[in-house]
Amino acid sequence: MESFSLILAIVVVTALAFDFTNGFHDTANAMATTISTGALKPKVAVAMSAVLNLVGAFLSVEVANTISKGLVDETGIRPEVIFAALVGAILWNLLTWLVGLPSSSSHALMGGLIGAAVASAGIGAVNGDVLVTKVLLPAIAAPIVAGLAALLASRMTYSLGRKADGKAAAKGYRAGQIASAGLVSLAHGTNDAQKTMGIITLALVAGGSLAPDSDPPVWVILSAGLAIALGTYLGGWRIIRTMGKGLTDLQPQQGFAAQTSAATVILASSHLGFSLSTTHSVSGAVMGAGLGRKGGVVRWSTATRMFVAWGLTLPAAALVAALAEWVCRLGDWGTALVAVFLVASSFAIWRISRREVVDHTNVVDGDVVGAPQPEPAGVVTTAMAAVSPPPTGVAEELSATLPAAATTSDPKAPSAATTV
Numbered sequence: 001m002e003s004f005s006l007i008l009a010i011v012v013v014t015a016l017a018f019d020f021t022n023g024f025h026d027t028a029n030a031m032a033t034t035i036s037t038g039a040l041k042p043k044v045a046v047a048m049s050a051v052l053n054l055v056g057a058f059l060s061v062e063v064a065n066t067i068s069k070g071l072v073d074e075t076g077i078r079p080e081v082i083f084a085a086l087v088g089a090i091l092w093n094l095l096t097w098l099v100g101l102p103s104s105s106s107h108a109l110m111g112g113l114i115g116a117a118v119a120s121a122g123i124g125a126v127n128g129d130v131l132v133t134k135v136l137l138p139a140i141a142a143p144i145v146a147g148l149a150a151l152l153a154s155r156m157t158y159s160l161g162r163k164a165d166g167k168a169a170a171k172g173y174r175a176g177q178i179a180s181a182g183l184v185s186l187a188h189g190t191n192d193a194q195k196t197m198g199i200i201t202l203a204l205v206a207g208g209s210l211a212p213d214s215d216p217p218v219w220v221i222l223s224a225g226l227a228i229a230l231g232t233y234l235g236g237w238r239i240i241r242t243m244g245k246g247l248t249d250l251q252p253q254q255g256f257a258a259q260t261s262a263a264t265v266i267l268a269s270s271h272l273g274f275s276l277s278t279t280h281s282v283s284g285a286v287m288g289a290g291l292g293r294k295g296g297v298v299r300w301s302t303a304t305r306m307f308v309a310w311g312l313t314l315p316a317a318a319l320v321a322a323l324a325e326w327v328c329r330l331g332d333w334g335t336a337l338v339a340v341f342l343v344a345s346s347f348a349i350w351r352i353s354r355r356e357v358v359d360h361t362n363v364v365d366g367d368v369v370g371a372p373q374p375e376p377a378g379v380v381t382t383a384m385a386a387v388s389p390p391p392t393g394v395a396e397e398l399s400a401t402l403p404a405a406a407t408t409s410d411p412k413a414p415s416a417a418t419t420v
Helices: 006-036 042-056 062-071 079-098 105-121 128-160 166-206 218-234 237-246 252-272 278-292 300-328 332-353 379-387 392-407
Strands: none
Touching: 006 042, 006 079, 006 105, 006 166, 006 218, 006 237, 006 252, 006 278, 006 332, 042 166, 042 218, 062 105, 062 128, 079 105, 079 166, 079 237, 079 300, 079 332, 105 128, 105 166, 105 278, 105 300, 128 252, 128 278, 166 218, 166 252, 166 278, 252 278, 278 300, 300 332
16 A cells, blocks of 8 residues: 555545545435435435445546546645645535535535645646636536436426326336436446545645556545445435425426436546536436426526525635645644644534434425525416416305305395405
8 A cells, every 4th residue: 555644644534524525415416306206215315325326436537537637737736735625625515515505516626626736836737728628618518418408308208108197107207216316326426436536646646655647546446435425325415405395396207307317417427537517417407307397497596596606616615725725835733723624614514504404304394494495476376376266175165155144134244245
């Protein structure tokens, strides 16, 4: 095994901590729609996702190589720089988890790495071509492609299933949704687990423990896979609620279409070595599927908050990482100070989260404080409700009370016509 210095050991442990937060932050990508439609029980869903994340971590190293060999210049990058990058990524992950926003763990890591590298070695330390072609362009294209694919798939699914038996079709789509959720989990392992592999490999190269241009060692692949699987199993219930109910209300047909579309996009990007955001892909697919059903809606207030978080992810993580790198430059005590700040901030965020607990027992309920609420009805919906006939139970109640009002002996009593 490679020789380790103390700072290199700290970096590896911090990278695995980020991988853990990545796991529970992104559990919603694979399992939110499966849980919200009732296809799987919450704990069963996250256990299945955890196992498949671990398996997916062993299928490819293309994305890991993009990070360890392509995004930043390996020469001149010290382990402290990578530690600072991870601090920015972890804190952004925890903050967005606290408020239930499905932001990108991938972009948090990219932003942290860019900010720390620029603070340490200048703008020339970042390879602009790789940043644009393998990070920024996929970030824009992924939700659009996945959303359009899910929209078309949802409409096709409803069109082909019009004459199918309702119960049998629903059962079949639930089975398909479980399979597609498993595919998303597998794809997540092939993409997101590799990002931590790439960061650890970059740290080993920077610390002199690996030769430049090396692939991730087996122990790095295994530890990254286990960390993301453990985080996935614990479940990011706050974000699962937002993805499953906050963006739109999905039926099994839509859930199947969304997950299949997202998995296809993620697997294709992993094969090409794109550091794609699985969050962007799945969120785009969920919104597309929501619009794919006749009468379906997307809650744009929630979507807008999510888009803002996406836009802030790279610069916010980069800024925190740059500040952390500046403090680390002060020496060992500076690095220790950043480590203490990271631990204290993480604990404080966890303590705040305990004020309003969201877990597997209430993730599909809507009565928890802070849960996404339905958007108010628009003008058209309100007008239609005003002219629609009353429900059957209300109509029967009115018909039973009208004769009594019409025959009352009180001359001041309202007539039946007035009552109506």
